[in-house]
Structure formats: C-alpha cells, structure tokens
Amino acid sequence: MARSKQDTPINSHKPTALLTRRSVFSTALGATCLAVASSAKAAKNDEIVDPPSVVTSPPREWGPKAGPSYLPDPDVIAIDPSFRDLTYFAAPIRRVWDKGGWLEGPAWSSEGRFLLISDVIQSRILRYTWETGEITDFRPDGYAVNGNCFDFDGRLVGCEDFFRRVVRWEHDGSTKVLADSFEGKGLNSPNDIVPHPDGSLWFTDPGYGTNITEGHADEPGGPTNPDGTIRWKIGRELTGEIGGTKRQQDHVFRIAPDGTLKAVLFEKDLLDPNGLCFSTDYKKLYIASTAKGPGQKIGGDQAIHVYDVNDGSLSNGRIFADMKVGNIQLHPDGLRADVFGNLWCGASGPLGMCGVLVFNPSGKLIGRIRLPQGCSNLTFGGPKRDHLFMCAAGSLFVLQLGVQGFAPS
Template identity: 60%
Template sequence: MEKRHRSMQRRTVLQGLASVSAGVSAGVSASMSALAVSPAARAADHTAEPPPETARPADVTTTPPRQWGPSAPPAYAPDPDVIVIDRTFRDLLFSAATLHRVWDKGTWLEGPAWSAEGRYLLLSDTVTSRQYRYLWETGEVTVFRPESYHSNGNTFDYQGRQISCEHFLRRVIRWEHDGSVRVMADRYEGHALNSPNDVVAHPDGSVWFTDPGYGDGFTEGHADEPGGDANPDGRIRWRIGEELIGEIGGLKRQQDHTFRIDPSGRIECVLTQERLPNPNGLCFSPDHSRLYVISTGKQAGGYGHDGDQAVHVFDVQKDNTLSNARLLTNMHFEGVQMGPDGMKADIFGNLWCGVSGPLGLCGVFVFNPEGQLIGRIRLPHGVSNLTFGGPKRNWLFMCAGESLYRLQVNTQGAGPA
C-alpha cells in the first residue's frame, strides 16, 4: 500500500513538472511528453482532479481587458464596448468615435450639465461636496465650487442660469447672472424637503425635480433628527457639519414626491409617492409632451413603498398635470434587474439611460421612444447620470463612480441649447 502511495505521489509530481515545462517552451515541452499522464490514469488519481470552478461574475467588458485613461492605447473602431442591438442605433453613432475616460479623480460623480455660455460641463461630487467643471477648450477638470452642500442634480435653464439640487440643505437653488443665489424650493405644505435629486428645466420657465431620500444620510448630506425615518434610534450625529454654515436643511424625512416649480414660485406636486415611489432621474421628450421618471429601489431609511427600478412615462397636459401613466421599460436584461438612475433624451426622442448592474452589463442603455432597447454602452462602472454637451451637443458625457467618460455621437441632446 505504501509503495502504491509513493507511486501516486511520483505520478502527480511528474504531471506538475510537465505542466510547468509546457509554459516555458515548446521544445522543452516536447522532450518531457513521455511523462504525461493518460486520461485513464488521471481519472483514477483523485489528486490530479482540478477543484470545481465556482460561479463568478465577468471581470472584463472586452477581451483582452481594456485599458482606460490618458496613457491607454487607442481603442479599436468601431468601439467594441458600443453595442448595436437594433440597426437604428447605428444611425446615432459616429463610427470612428471611441470611448474615453477623461478624468478619474472624483468620488461619486453626479448631475452633469452643459453650460452653453461658459462652454464647460458642470458636475457634482456628492460625497466630497464639491462641484467641478470640465473645460471644453483644454479638457482640464477644475474645482468650480469647493463647497456645494452635497449637490446632486444640476441643469441650466433656458436663460442659461445654473440650477442645483442640494442634499445637505435639502433645497433647489438657482444661481442668477449677477452671482446671487435664489432658493427656489426648500419646503412643501409646511414640511421640509428630503433631498432633491434630479432636476430639469421647461421652456415655460418652470422647473421640475424629484425628491427621494437618497441624501438623507451623512455620506451625501445629513441624516434626520432622532426619530426620523433615516435616523430612527438617534445614533447618527445628524448635526455634524452645521458649524460650517450656521444652518442645516430639513429635519425629518417626508414622503417622496415629484415637484414642479411654477415660474411664479409656487410649488406643485405632480406625482405623489403612491403614484410613483422613490422618484429619481427624470427628463422630458423633445417636444415636452412626455415626462419620463425613474422609480429606483428603496434606500436606507426609505419611507413607505419600494420602487420598481423601472422607467415610467406620463403625458403632460396643458394644465401641467400628468396622465396616462405607463411603463416604458422594466429594465430587465439577460435575466438581471438593472438599476436605472439618470437619463436624457436626444432630438429624435431616444432615451439614453445610465444603469448599474454586473460588470459587463452596466453602463448606458439606449431606448427608442417606444421603449425598445436599441443599443448599449459598456463601462467598468455603473453610470449615475449623463448628458449631451460640446458646442454642437453631440458629445455624450457619462458620470460613472469616480470617473467621467465621453463619446462623440451622431445625434444631439434635446435639452436647452
């Protein structure tokens, strides 16, 4: 028995030597071929059986693994990570364009918005509470506002004024042309807002925004006072940071709403929590006859219902009410429930939606106006939000985690010019 055991050990060692030598050179491998173990012997020798392989997610989006950043070699064109599902998507692409990571020094980038007057892209870092700008002429990214009160969504209205959603102060503000700040919304029916998230401007001068509770925590804002839905046992020191500004935003989480700020300043609820729980990203169709709103998953301290992680569409009536609610897409893809976040429409009515999910699936999904998925953009991180920018509005800018990406396309954004 002992002799047989020594023989098995010798056979295993020789097999290992044969494997190593095969990786060194073909010639050496040939000279050692006599030491190879037959399939029958391998089956009989349990020590030679490889361990069972466990399931694991894909670790690359392309093969070979793609490199990113300024020093990365040029990508192939057409870009292998820009995937055509329906031929109509090909018409929206510039075939020679490739994806580029233009900056990776953020923490959690959000709210990209293009300034036509300034020729720069504005973006928020919700965690570090800063705003940055990407300068079109140089490609440089600089600090725009060193303290943004954990801003998230941004937009520019049809007069070129910057509008921002501030998590820490739980309000929507507008920067006037003279540099002053106007608070557009911080309360509704006597209650403080939660954490305004995404915002869009309408040609009639109104501003529409969502107010979920994703900023009701100290990572991207501040938690509720003790007893509030986002601080039920009072352990979170919710007033930390107040000494920096002498004030703090709302004190307790309320229900989630989607709001419209009338040009007169009146705040109207256009979608209650019951009609659309956990509203997040939103945008208009090019003719402003439709409003698209994303319902995302329940967050920490979430009040009431859980969202369905889908994109919903409503008809905008002449009195600014929303009707004919329907599902545009449930965001199911290859058996996975993807997580939509922010979105923008192009001039043809297609919807470009940032999504999170498994590596290899996350990035950007593009739907036609009927809700059919026509194309994808794969990135190594989920996309929180995106926008069209550049002088011709034909560059797609995507915020993904700590990085900003861009892609030249053959369409234009439908937002303010």
C-alpha cells in the first residue's frame, strides 16, 4: 500500500512540566505546532534534540520497557462524543512488535486465534499468536505478499507483489493462482483484497509493487524501467510469464466464484485504488485512492470513495471522506468496518496527525488514534474481535476497543 514521504518525525523538547489530562485532549493539535516551534529554536541554538515518538505531552515511551500509560489514552481522541462509545477508557495503545520492515495486510484467523501480517519489504508472512504475543514466521518467503484475507470458507488469500498475482491456500495445503492476468496482460501488483459472502473476492491492483523494494521493477521498456537499467529479474526466481512484467493501468477487480475475473473499475474511474472494505450490508464498497505510484505521472486524489454494489458491479461513485483534518491532507490506506458500520482508516501524514481516522456511516470524522508512524493497514481481531491491530511502518500496534469488527478480515 501507499508509502508517504511525509511520515517523518518532528523533533521536540521534553516539557518541563506535566500537562493535565484535560489539557492534553484540548490542545492535541496545538501540541504539534508547539513541537515544530521548539525544534526550530533548538536547531538554531545547536542543541541536540531527541524526537518524541508522538506529540503526546509528556512524550510517551513504547514497548515492553515503557512505563504506565495515562488513562484514558491521550492519543485516542474523540472528535465527536459518539466515538467514546466505541473505545474502552482503560485501554492504552500498545506497541507489541517493532522489528519489521514495512508491515501490511493484517488478517485475523478466528479459528486459529492468530493474526497474520505481511512484511512486504522483507518478503515474509508473520504470525502473531494471541495467547503468547509471540511473532514467528508463517511463511519465510511470502513473495512480497501485501494484502491478505480469510475467505468465508476459512482459506487464506494473498496478493503477491513479486509475482503480481492473487493466490489462495487450499485446505489440503496446495496453492491455487486465482488471478495473474487480465485481457492478455499481466497484473500490476494486487494490493488489498476482501471476500464477499457470495463467494467472490474483490481486490485492487495499483502499481506500488512495481519497484525493487516491494516487488520487482518492470522488464525493459516498462514504465518503472524505461531504459532497462534495473536488473528486474534478480532477487528471486522469476521465470516465464508469471504475473505481470510491465505496469498496466489501475483496476479494481472481482473474482467470481467460478474464477472469472472482471474489472469493476478502470483507471479512468479511479486512480491508485488501494485499501477497500464492504459496508455491513454488502451494498457499498469503500475504496481508498492514494498518492502517485511508480511509473505514473499523476496519482489519486487521496480520498475515500464509496460505490453502490449491484450484482457484482459498481455504480454511483462518490467521495465518502476527503481525508483532511483541518487543512492537512492525510493519505488513506487500509480500511475496515465495525459492526455499527463505522469506517476505520489507516492514515499517513505529519507526526501528530497520522494513525487511524474513524468515520461514522455518514462520512463524519468522529475519532482519531494517533500513532508515531503512518498506519498502512489495520484489522479487528482477538477472540471477541474487539482489538484493533494497526500496522505502522515496521511496528505492530494494538488497542482494545468497546466495539467489534465486522466480517472476515
């Protein structure tokens, strides 16, 4: 999913006095401005400044050595009072792991009580075990898998950036390629995928994996390797026409239960489609349009769009949320819905603004979860599905909520 160059820390002095809990909540945005001003002053005076992990005042620590957290967590911000009904006042945001490269595609297995996450850059699929909190290898080489989901039969489905295809792991342990080309042309890099109860699978196909870091560049002459300088085949075995070798236009696809692949949106309809999520009645599909990907001259509008779903097709596209907080444009990524139809969206942007934005079904921003890094993707999990798992750069964060996630993830 999309990477934002704006996910950069802002240096700040540590405060000399503790703020009250009420003032922390009421001055959340002001703290960002104060941090910038303090950094500028420190830089001018040639002082050495250690950046806090977020703009929380006092700066918070993360990980197992972190001290007690303030409660309610000052980085769980209610913009509308209704958001408080979705959170749990005594639950702090916890960072449970921080040794990844770029984490994506969290998918919760209710049967196995574990979470799968993709480390796209390190090309691994990892497993977080609920009972122990351990992170172990699930697949040591996942071929740069990005998005994952479990279908309604409990089978794991993944979007392989390196081979530019969608695959499914069957109950007998075999692997089936569900999609690797469309109208005789290879795919770009399938990004995020969601199941429908009719047995279909819907996925986005932007070009974020058409580079060295997350997948492989195009063959010579393709948009991401126009002069052939990049040695596009090295790094893993790539033989024959497996998936795409040249970046094509963006699409949103539907794989029918019989395996038929259909484009439900084309590049002219939506640029850089990324995270996607069904509404609780499956009558709407939300899709994030993200920033310019590799080999493109222009990118998406960085808004969340919503479409009506009718017999396997999409219609009546419109903007659901522009992803602006004040005058600051944030960058949407992964999406998930809770049982009440609220939409939880991973967001990248400046420190103090990035993390998770939460919208009610009408598209009103009602809450924020502030993280020290942009959130690429997220999902609900835990035995009660009341924990929000958030992938942010190389770290995995979790927050217990007062609401449950909807549908397989």
